[in-house]
Amino acid sequence: MAPAAAADQALLDLIPQIHALFADPLRVISYKWLSRNFSVSSNDAKRLLQEFVNKHGSDLKVIYSMSGWLKSNPTNYCVKLISGHKLEEARQEFKDSCSVQMYSIQACLPKDTAVLWNPEFVQAEELFNQPFDEENCLRDNRFCGVLNSCVKRTANGKLVSSLPPKPINNVAAAAQPKPSSAPKEQSAKGLQQGLPGSSSPKKVMTSKAEKDNSSILDKTANAPVVKEPSIALQANKNKAQNGKAQPSNGGSLATMWGRASAKPKTPATTNSTVVPSVAVTADAQICATEVADADSSDDEQGVHYKRGSSANNRKRRAVFDLSDDDEDDNVVVIASPEPPEQCTTNPVTEAAQESKPKQENLENKQEVEKDMDGCIEMTNSPQCKSKSGNIVNHSGVTLKQKNTDPPTNGNKKDHAAETTSSSPKRKKVLKTRIDERGREVTEVVWEGEGSAGDKAEKNVSDTGAASRATLPSKPQPVGNTDKSNASSKTAGNKKPTKAGTKQAGTKQGNIMSFFKKVSVQTRTRAFVTSPCGQIQVWALQPSTIYCTNTLAGVAFVSDTHVLFITCRCNRQVYIHPSRTTTGQPLYVECLSSTILFCSTTSKAE
Amino acid sequence: MLELRLVQGSLLKKVLEAIRELVTDANFDCSATGFSLQAMDSSHVALVALLLRSEGFEHYRCDRNMSMGMNLQNMAKMLRCAGNDDIITIKADDGSDTVTFMFESPNQDKIADFEMKLMDIDSEHLGIPDSEYQAIVRMPSAEFLRICKDLSTIGDTVIISVTKEGVKFSTAGDIGTANIVCRQNKTVDKPEDATIIEMQEPVSLTFALRYMNSFTKASPLSDQVTISLSSELPVVVEYKIAEMGYIRFYLAPKIEEDEDMKS
Numbered sequence: 001m002a003p004a005a006a007a008d009q010a011l012l013d014l015i016p017q018i019h020a021l022f023a024d025p026l027r028v029i030s031y032k033w034l035s036r037n038f039s040v041s042s043n044d045a046k047r048l049l050q051e052f053v054n055k056h057g058s059d060l061k062v063i064y065s066m067s068g069w070l071k072s073n074p075t076n077y078c079v080k081l082i083s084g085h086k087l088e089e090a091r092q093e094f095k096d097s098c099s100v101q102m103y104s105i106q107a108c109l110p111k112d113t114a115v116l117w118n119p120e121f122v123q124a125e126e127l128f129n130q131p132f133d134e135e136n137c138l139r140d141n142r143f144c145g146v147l148n149s150c151v152k153r154t155a156n157g158k159l160v161s162s163l164p165p166k167p168i169n170n171v172a173a174a175a176q177p178k179p180s181s182a183p184k185e186q187s188a189k190g191l192q193q194g195l196p197g198s199s200s201p202k203k204v205m206t207s208k209a210e211k212d213n214s215s216i217l218d219k220t221a222n223a224p225v226v227k228e229p230s231i232a233l234q235a236n237k238n239k240a241q242n243g244k245a246q247p248s249n250g251g252s253l254a255t256m257w258g259r260a261s262a263k264p265k266t267p268a269t270t271n272s273t274v275v276p277s278v279a280v281t282a283d284a285q286i287c288a289t290e291v292a293d294a295d296s297s298d299d300e301q302g303v304h305y306k307r308g309s310s311a312n313n314r315k316r317r318a319v320f321d322l323s324d325d326d327e328d329d330n331v332v333v334i335a336s337p338e339p340p341e342q343c344t345t346n347p348v349t350e351a352a353q354e355s356k357p358k359q360e361n362l363e364n365k366q367e368v369e370k371d372m373d374g375c376i377e378m379t380n381s382p383q384c385k386s387k388s389g390n391i392v393n394h395s396g397v398t399l400k401q402k403n404t405d406p407p408t409n410g411n412k413k414d415h416a417a418e419t420t421s422s423s424p425k426r427k428k429v430l431k432t433r434i435d436e437r438g439r440e441v442t443e444v445v446w447e448g449e450g451s452a453g454d455k456a457e458k459n460v461s462d463t464g465a466a467s468r469a470t471l472p473s474k475p476q477p478v479g480n481t482d483k484s485n486a487s488s489k490t491a492g493n494k495k496p497t498k499a500g501t502k503q504a505g506t507k508q509g510n511i512m513s514f515f516k517k518v519s520v521q522t523r524t525r526a527f528v529t530s531p532c533g534q535i536q537v538w539a540l541q542p543s544t545i546y547c548t549n550t551l552a553g554v555a556f557v558s559d560t561h562v563l564f565i566t567c568r569c570n571r572q573v574y575i576h577p578s579r580t581t582t583g584q585p586l587y588v589e590c591l592s593s594t595i596l597f598c599s600t601t602s603k604a605e
Numbered sequence: 606m607l608e609l610r611l612v613q614g615s616l617l618k619k620v621l622e623a624i625r626e627l628v629t630d631a632n633f634d635c636s637a638t639g640f641s642l643q644a645m646d647s648s649h650v651a652l653v654a655l656l657l658r659s660e661g662f663e664h665y666r667c668d669r670n671m672s673m674g675m676n677l678q679n680m681a682k683m684l685r686c687a688g689n690d691d692i693i694t695i696k697a698d699d700g701s702d703t704v705t706f707m708f709e710s711p712n713q714d715k716i717a718d719f720e721m722k723l724m725d726i727d728s729e730h731l732g733i734p735d736s737e738y739q740a741i742v743r744m745p746s747a748e749f750l751r752i753c754k755d756l757s758t759i760g761d762t763v764i765i766s767v768t769k770e771g772v773k774f775s776t777a778g779d780i781g782t783a784n785i786v787c788r789q790n791k792t793v794d795k796p797e798d799a800t801i802i803e804m805q806e807p808v809s810l811t812f813a814l815r816y817m818n819s820f821t822k823a824s825p826l827s828d829q830v831t832i833s834l835s836s837e838l839p840v841v842v843e844y845k846i847a848e849m850g851y852i853r854f855y856l857a858p859k860i861e862e863d864e865d866m867k868s
Contacts, residue, residue, distance in 0.1 A: 506762065506811055509857035511645060511652045514839050515731035546669040553668065 011048050014038055018052050022060065022105065030104035033120050036127065049102040061109045063116065066090055068098025081116070083109055533569040607635055607671055607697040610664035611657075614693035614708065616826070616846060618684045623823035623844070623852055624653050625677040627816075632728045635671040639850065640695075643730055651816045652731065652839075652855040661849030663692075673697060673704055674726035683719040697723075733855070738833035738841070740767035740808045743801040744787060746830040746844060750821040752785050757814040759783045762859060766809035767834060772802060776814065797828035808834045811859040817842070820854040 017038075021029055035045035053062055067079040070093055081103055082090045091098065104116060545555050555565055611617055624631075624642070631644035640662075642655040659665040687693055687708040694707040701723075708717040752774050756763050760776030760783070767773075771788040790800045820842045824830070827844040834840050839855040846852060 506859035506861055508648075508650055508813060509839075509860045510649050511839055511855055511857045512649050512731070514857060515652070515733050515855075 011040065011044055012051060014040075014048060015052055015055065018048065019056065022052075022056075022107070028104050028106040028110065028116055028119055030116065030120060031102055032117075033104075033123055036120075036123055046102045049105055053102070053105060060105050060107060062105050063103045063109070064100050065103040066094065066098055066100050068094040071095055081113075533567055535565050535567055536563065606666060606668045606699060607695065608664060608666040609635070609640060609662050609695040611661070611693045611695075612663045614687050614691040615689040616657075616849070617693050618681075618687060618689070619823070619825045620655060620657075620846070620852060621677060621681040621684050623826060624655065625681045626819045626822055627651060627653055627854075628677055630674065630676050630724065630726050632726050633673045633675060635667045635673065635697075637667055637670075639665075641850075644728060645731075646816075650813070650857050651820075652733075654733065654851075654853045654855070656850035656852075657846065658850045661846075664694075669699065671697065671699075674724040674728075675704070675721065676724060679721060683721055686717065686719060736835060736838055737805075738835045738838070739806050740772075740802065740804040740834045742767060742772045742787075742803075742832040742834070743799070743829055744772075744832070745798055745800070746821070746824040746827055748787065748800075749830045749832070749842075750824045752787075753814060753817045753821050756783055756785070757818055761814055762811050763814050763817060764809060764811045765832070765834060765840070766807070767802060767804050768807045769804065771800075772832075799829075808836055810834055810836065810840060812840060812856055813859065816854075816856050820856070823852050823854070826852060 018029065018034070021027060029049070031042055031045040031049055034040070034048060035042045038045070040048070049062075053060065062084040064082050064084065064087055065079060066082050066087070067077070070076045070078050072093070075095070078094070080090060082100075087100065091100075110116060546553065555563055624644070627646045628644040629647070631642050634641050634643075637659065639656055639658040641657070643652065645652045659667075683706050684693070687706070688710060690711045691708040692711070694709070696705040696707065697703070703720050703722055706719045706721065708719070709715070753763070756774060756776040759780060760778035762776060764775045765772065766775070771786050773784060773786045775784040776782065787800050789802045790798075793799050821830075823844040826846050829845070831843040831845075832840060833843070839857045842854040842856070844852050
C-alpha cells in the first residue's frame with residue numbers, strides 16, 4: 001500500500017490545519033465538513049480525524065456514528081451518533097457486528113444536535129453559491145460517490161455527444177469507487193478507541209423510513225442520513241423547478257446546483273424536519289439500491305447506457321462500463337473490498353422483476369427489505385457493509401438515481417420505451433390534438449407526476465419518443481416533437497410552425513369574440529287551426545303578416561284594429577310576421593285561444 | 606312560395622365557389638328584401654356574409670321568410686351543371702324540404718331542373734355592428750389574390766399594415782421574409798385598377814394566410830376588393846356583387862399572446 005501511505009502522509013500534513021481549526025472552541029469539525037473543506041474523500045477525512053484524535057485525544061470530545069443491527073426484537077437496523085464515553089454502552093445494544101466510525105470532533109459536546117451538522121449546511125450553501133465556472137467538490141459531484149462512474153461531466157456545458165449508445169467508453173471521468181480496506185481499519189480503530197465523553201447518545205432512529213434509509217448507510221455515519229437526503233431533496237426540488245422553468249435549457253448539473261443555491265432551503269435542524277426529508281428520499285435510495293444491484297449484476301452484459309440528447313446542450317452522458325475496479329486517483333474510496341456475493345444474487349432477481357414497466361415504490365421497499373434480510377442472514381458484516389456502503393454514496397444524489405434507473409432494465413435496452421417507463425407513476429401516451437392551423441398532430445407525451453426525473457427521462461426517451469412521434473400521419477419534424485416533449489407544458493401548446501418566431505407569439509382570435517350572437521329568434525312562425533274559418537290578428541304596431549291558406553295571403557295589421565282573416569276551416573294557417581315588424585309582439589286569436597308571436601328582430605342588412 | 610330568377614346565373618355559381626371552401630353547410634335566408642347567408646367556418650375564426658338583394662333578380666317572390674339549410678358542396682355540384690350564360694331560378698314551396706334549381710339556356714331551348722334536399726342546420730347568427738374602420742383599402746382583387754398566394758408560399762401569417770405610404774403585406778417563414786407594399790394609385794385609366802387607401806390612423810394586424818387565400822376565391826365576383834381594418838376588430842374583406850349586393854368575409858386577427866404565456 002505504498003500509494004496509500006503516500007496519501008496518508010499528505011493527509012497527515014493537514015493535521016496542523018485541523019488543529020488550527022479546532023482552536024475555535026465553538027467549531028464542530030465533522031468528517032464531512034473536513035472532506036469538503038480540503039477536498040479529500042470522506043473516508044480520508046475520517047481517518048484524518050482519527051489521527052487527530054490519536055494525537056490530541058485528551059482535550060476533545062468525539063462523536064462516533066455507530067451502525068448495525070439491534071438486538072431488540074424485531075431487529076432493526078440502526079445508525080446512532082454516540083459520544084465517545086457511551087460507546088461501549090451503546091455497543092451492547094447492537095448485535096455482534098456493528099461499525100463504529102468517527103463522525104466529528106469538537107471541544108465540547110453541543111446541547112443542540114443541530115450544531116453538529118449546521119456548519120455543513122452553511123458550507124454546502126457556500127459551495128453552491130459559487131459561480132458556475134468555479135470548481136468545487138460539490139460542483140462536479142466528485143464526492144457524491146454515486147456508483148455509476150460513467151457519468152461524464154463537462155464543467156462548462158459543452159455537449160459531449162448526442163448520439164445514442166456506443167460501446168464502452170472508458171473515458172468516463174466521474175468518481176469511480178476503488179476497493180479499499182479502509183473501512184475495516186476504520187472500524188477496527190473505532191473499536192479500539194472508546195474514548196471517554198460526557199454526553200448521551202445523540203440520536204436513535206428507528207422509524208421505518210429511517211430504517212430503510214439507515215439500512216443502506218453504515219460506516220459513513222449517522223449525520224448523512226440527516227443531511228444528505230435533505231440536500232438531495234433540495235436538489236430534487238430544484239431539478240423539478242428547473243425542468244419546468246427552462247425546459248429547453250440544457251440539463252447541466254451545474255446549472256441545477258446553481259439554482260439550488262439560489263433558493264437555499266432551511267437546513268433541517270430539528271428532528272421533526274429531519275424525518276420527512278429522510279422519508280422522502282428513502283425511495284430514492286431504494287432506487288439507488290437497485291441501481292447498485294443492477295450495476296453489479298450486469299457486469300458481463302456490459303450495459304452501456306449513454307444519455308445524450310439531440311435536443312441541444314445536454315451535458316451528460318452515462319456509459320455503463322461496469323467494471324467496478326477502475327482505478328482512479330481522484331476517487332472517493334468507499335467501495336467494497338470485494339463484491340458482495342450474496343447481495344449480487346438477490347438483485348438479479350430483483351432486476352428481473354423490475355423489468356415490469358410500472359413498479360410501485362412500495363414494492364421496491366419490500367424488495368429492499370428482502371435484500372436486507374439476505375444480508376443479515378449472512379451475518380457477515382463487512383459484506384453487508386460494503387454493499388450498503390455503496391448505497392450510502394448514492395444517498396446524497398437522489399436526483400441522479402432516476403437517471404440511472406433505466407439501466408436496471410438494461411437487459412431490454414432495445415425497447416427504449418419500456419426502459420424508461422420503469423419509473424413509477426409516469427407513462428408515455430400518444431396525444432392527438434388539433435393545432436392552431438387545423439392540422440392533426442400526434443405526439444408522444446409523458447403523463448404523470450414525478451417531475452423530478454422529468455428531464456432525465458425525457459432525455460432518455462429522446463430517441464424512442466422522437467421516432468415514435470414521427471410515426472403519426474403528419475410529417476412533423478423530429479425536432480418539433482422533441483422540443484414539445486422536452487418542454488411539456490409550455491411549448492406543448494405552441495407548435496413551431498413555418499412562420500417561426502413571428503407566429504410563435506400569436507394566437508388565432510375567434511370571430512365569436514367580436515360579434516355578439518343574435519339572441520332572439522330571427523323568425524317566428526306559428527300556425528292556428530280555425531274551425532270557423534276566421535282568425536283574428538292584432539298587433540301592438542302596424543305590421544304586415546303572411547298567412548297561408550287564407551284568401552288574402554298577405555295582410556296588414558294596424559295597431560288599432562283587430563284584423564279578421566278568413567281562412568279555410570280546419571286547415572292550418574301559418575302566420576309569419578314580415579320583416580318590417582320588429583321587436584313587437586303580434587297577437588293572433590282564433591276563437592278564444594290567443595297565440596303570442598315573438599315577432600322578428602331585424603337582421604343585419 | 607319562393608321563386609327567384611337570376612338572369613346572370615354565373616353570379617350564383619361564383620358565389621358558391623367563393624364560399625364553399627370556407628363553409629360546408631349553411632342556411633340561406635330568403636326574405637322579401639333578398640337572399641342572404643351568414644355562416645362561420647368550422648373553427649369560428651372566419652365569417653362569411655352574403656347578400657343578394659331582391660332588386661338584382663329579374664323576378665323575386667318570397668311570400669314569407671324562409672330559411673333553407675343547404676350543403677354547399679352539393680349545391681355547388683348542382684350549380685356546376687348550369688352553363689355560364691344560363692338563367693338560374695331557385696324555387697321552393699312552403700314547408701317543403703327540397704329546393705329546386707332550374708337552369709334555362711339563354712335561347713330557351715334547354716331547361717334543366719335540379720332538386721336538392723334541404724337539411725336542418727343549427728346556425729348561430731351573429732349580429733355584426735356597423736363600425737367605423739381605421740383604414741379602408743380598395744385595390745384590384747386580382748392584385749390581392751396574387752399577394753395572398755405569393756405570401757402563403759413563404760409564411761403562414763400575413764401582417765397587413767396600413768400607413769400613409771401605402772398598405773404593406775408582410776410575412777416571415779423558415780426560408781425568409783417577404784414584404785409587399787402597395788401604394789395609393791388613383792391615376793389609372795381604368796377605375797378597377799385603382800388602389801385607394803382611406804386611413805384614419807395607422808393599423809397593423811396579423812392574419813392567417815390560409816383564410817385570406819380562401820377569401821380570394823371570390824375574386825371573380827368583383828374587380829375590386831375592399832379591405833377594412835381596425836385594430837380591435839376583425840378584418841372585413843368585401844367583394845361587391847354588381848348591383849346586387851356583396852360577399853363579405855370577416856376574419857379574426859391573430860392576437861399577441863401575453864408575455865407570461867410565452868415564457
